[in-house]
Amino acid sequence: MQTKNCTTCEKxxxxxxxxxxxxxxMKSPHPLYCPDCRMQRRLAFRNERTLYKRPCxxxxxxxxxxxxxATTPFPVYCHTCWWSDKWDPRDFxxxxxxxRPFLEQFKELQAKVPRIALLVIDSVRCDYTNNAGENKDCxxxxxxxxxxxxxYGRLVQRCKTSNDCAFIYDSELCYECxxxxxxxxxxxxxxxxxxSDLLFCYNMRDSQNCILCTNGRHMSNAILNVKYxxxxxxxxxxxxxxxxxxxxxxKKQFEELKNQSIVKYAFQNKCNDATGDYxxxxxxxxxxxDTSDAKNCSYMADSMDVKDSMDCNNFYIKCEFEYDxxxxxxxxxxxxxxxxxxxxxxxxxxSCYTSNDLFGCIRLNKESYSILNKKYEKExxxxxxxxxIDSMKADGSxxxxxxxxxxxxxYNETLAKEYFKMExxxxxDKGFRWQEKxxxxxxxxxxxxxxxxSSIATVTDAITSEILACNECGKNYKITRPEFEFYKxxxxxxxxxxxxxxxxxxxxxxxxxxxxxxxxxxEIENHLNHTGTKCEESFQTSYSPDRKEIVYCESCYNQxxx
Ligand SMILES: [Zn+2]
Ligand SMILES: [Zn+2]
Ligand SMILES: [Zn+2]
Ligand SMILES: [Zn+2]
Ligand SMILES: [Zn+2]
Numbered sequence: 001m002q003t004k005n006c007t008t009c010e011k012x013x014x015x016x017x018x019x020x021x022x023x024x025x026m027k028s029p030h031p032l033y034c035p036d037c038r039m040q041r042r043l044a045f046r047n048e049r050t051l052y053k054r055p056c057x058x059x060x061x062x063x064x065x066x067x068x069x070a071t072t073p074f075p076v077y078c079h080t081c082w083w084s085d086k087w088d089p090r091d092f093x094x095x096x097x098x099x100r101p102f103l104e105q106f107k108e109l110q111a112k113v114p115r116i117a118l119l120v121i122d123s124v125r126c127d128y129t130n131n132a133g134e135n136k137d138c139x140x141x142x143x144x145x146x147x148x149x150x151x152y153g154r155l156v157q158r159c160k161t162s163n164d165c166a167f168i169y170d171s172e173l174c175y176e177c178x179x180x181x182x183x184x185x186x187x188x189x190x191x192x193x194x195x196s197d198l199l200f201c202y203n204m205r206d207s208q209n210c211i212l213c214t215n216g217r218h219m220s221n222a223i224l225n226v227k228y229x230x231x232x233x234x235x236x237x238x239x240x241x242x243x244x245x246x247x248x249x250x251k252k253q254f255e256e257l258k259n260q261s262i263v264k265y266a267f268q269n270k271c272n273d274a275t276g277d278y279x280x281x282x283x284x285x286x287x288x289x290d291t292s293d294a295k296n297c298s299y300m301a302d303s304m305d306v307k308d309s310m311d312c313n314n315f316y317i318k319c320e321f322e323y324d325x326x327x328x329x330x331x332x333x334x335x336x337x338x339x340x341x342x343x344x345x346x347x348x349x350x351s352c353y354t355s356n357d358l359f360g361c362i363r364l365n366k367e368s369y370s371i372l373n374k375k376y377e378k379e380x381x382x383x384x385x386x387x388x389i390d391s392m393k394a395d396g397s398x399x400x401x402x403x404x405x406x407x408x409x410x411y412n413e414t415l416a417k418e419y420f421k422m423e424x425x426x427x428x429d430k431g432f433r434w435q436e437k438x439x440x441x442x443x444x445x446x447x448x449x450x451x452x453x454s455s456i457a458t459v460t461d462a463i464t465s466e467i468l469a470c471n472e473c474g475k476n477y478k479i480t481r482p483e484f485e486f487y488k489x490x491x492x493x494x495x496x497x498x499x500x501x502x503x504x505x506x507x508x509x510x511x512x513x514x515x516x517x518x519x520x521x522x523e524i525e526n527h528l529n530h531t532g533t534k535c536e537e538s539f540q541t542s543y544s545p546d547r548k549e550i551v552y553c554e555s556c557y558n559q560x561x562x
Contacts, residue, residue: 001017008033011034013033015031028399031400036420036514038299039299040419042312043414048143048154048414049140049154051065051066051439052439053069054076056077056081058077058087066413071435074110074114075114089113089363092109092362092373093372093375109373110408113363114363120133123136129142130142133145135148137482143302144157152502152503153165153168154506161486163486164176165180166507167180167290171183172184172185175490177192178509188251193205198210200254202215202258203263208221210233211223212250214258215261217561262561263550278291280293286298288301290303291304299312300315302315303315305317305318313326319331322335323336336348338351344356346358347385349361404433405432405433409433411427411432411433411435412434440475444467445468446466449468456487459488470498477497511543517540518551519536521535523535527559529553537553
């Protein structure tokens with residue numbers, strides 16, 4: 001084990017023995033900055049949800065893009081044009097100039113090669129989705145696959161008619177749910193599974209018709225964890241949903257309940273020898289967040305079905321031996337790149353597909369042995385690649401991710417801002433870019449907040465032509481027709497915030513991607529694992545020491561709740 005001081009935040013961080021072996025296997029120098037700063041830098045290359053209207057630079061069709069029209073140096077193409085043979089990324093090939101830093105030359109390539117407007121695969125009527133695939137009739141959902149009729153969500157998988165949800169799987173008719181699986185008609189609920197008709201519930205399993213309940217198992221017709229009749233449940237439900245004010249009151253009550261509840265030190269299931277949070281079936285690894293089915297992986301987030309890799313984000317489908325990547329599907333032995341799909345042996349690449357042995361390339365598909373988009377003979381490629389690596393080692397850039405100013409996005413447009421909040425001046429000071437232009441409009445509202453009907457009952461479809469203003473940031477927003485129909489059907493009052501503020505509020509309810517040393521707070525006598533009256537178990541937890549929840553170790557939690 002070694003310790004080092006992060007060159008970015010100056011904090012001390014640990015390089016474990018396992019890390020050292022991995023860096024040797026990957027032929028990579030040790031990282032210069034800490035795990036948090038590494039993740040922050042990768043995330044600054046991912047704009048999921050800041051969208052701009054702009055036409056395709058090839059066919060001129062109007063569209064939507066993650067790249068703003070005025071400040072993007074490279075052309076932006078619609079999906080059809082980008083994948084067409086109307087242009088050739090080889091036309092932008094550059095010769096390597098050994099007298100100049102490599103990344104400076106890559107930056108020149110970056111400014112020329114066209115980008116795809118949105119990352120969307122096989123979707124139908126989903127113009128406003130990104131980092132998404134196989135969706136039908138969805139609107140403003142991100143990092144989402146196989147959904148139908150969903151709106152305003154992040155990380156929505158295999159869901160139907162569910163709006164304003166985050167990290168929700170296999171669910172239908174849900175609203176404002178976070179970290180839920182197999183739920184039906186649940187609203188304002190968190191960490192629930194295989195349940196239906198829940199309202200303001202936390203960590204329920206196999207339950208139905210519950211309001212303001214926590215940690216319930218096989219519970220039905222309950223309010224505040226107390227059994228009631230079905231009629232009383234319906235009465236209470238209608239009362240809460242009948243007005244915006246009642247919903248706001250219930251939200252407060254729900255936060256109080258969550259604060260007092262017993263929680264497991266980490267949201268994890270079937271994990272062994274792994275630290276992190278929101279994990280499922282992870283083995284041997286540290287600092288895993290929102291990761292499932294991972295073996296021998298560390299410092300990862302938003303990943304699934306991967307092994308023997310480190311420092312990757314948004315990393316899916318049978319990836320192995322990958323290091324320091326953002327946005328990967330399949331492949332192996334890729335380093336320091338983003339949006340690299342089904343590739344092997346690539347380094348410092350961007351948006352490359354089904355290729356092998358690429359160094360510093362952009363938008364190559366089914367190619368090999370290329371540097372700065374120029375093709376070489378195999379032997380020549382390896383010779384030149386090694387020469388470039390030596391030059392990068394000499395200037396200190398090798399083995400680290402692209403510098404933050406090479407991101408095509410402003411920090412405030414990217415996923416980095418959701419996990420590592422930073423003010424404009426600090427971000428600029430640290431070398432990140434900043435988007436000064438605000439999307440959307442302000443001050444154009446036709447309906448002031450105090451005139452929005454409190455109950456959905458009196459709202460007509462005329463609402464879809466009104467312009468509202470967010471009560472938090474002031475940005476204008478509209479109620480779309482499918483959205484209005486959803487609120488009517490679910491008996492939900494209209495929201496008073498725009499979709500971005502609603503999303504940020506949900507993200508704030510999830511635990512941060514941070515780990516603190518913690519100790520089990522259980523004092524229940526007769527627990528099997530206790531030596532004295534108290535439990536002595538310690539762990540790494542995302543619950544900071546100043547939080548109010550009662551944090552239990554796995555064993556105590558299983559004996560009390562499971
Ligand atoms: Zn750091
Ligand atoms: Zn086009
Ligand atoms: Zn807002
Ligand atoms: Zn315990
Ligand atoms: Zn205990």
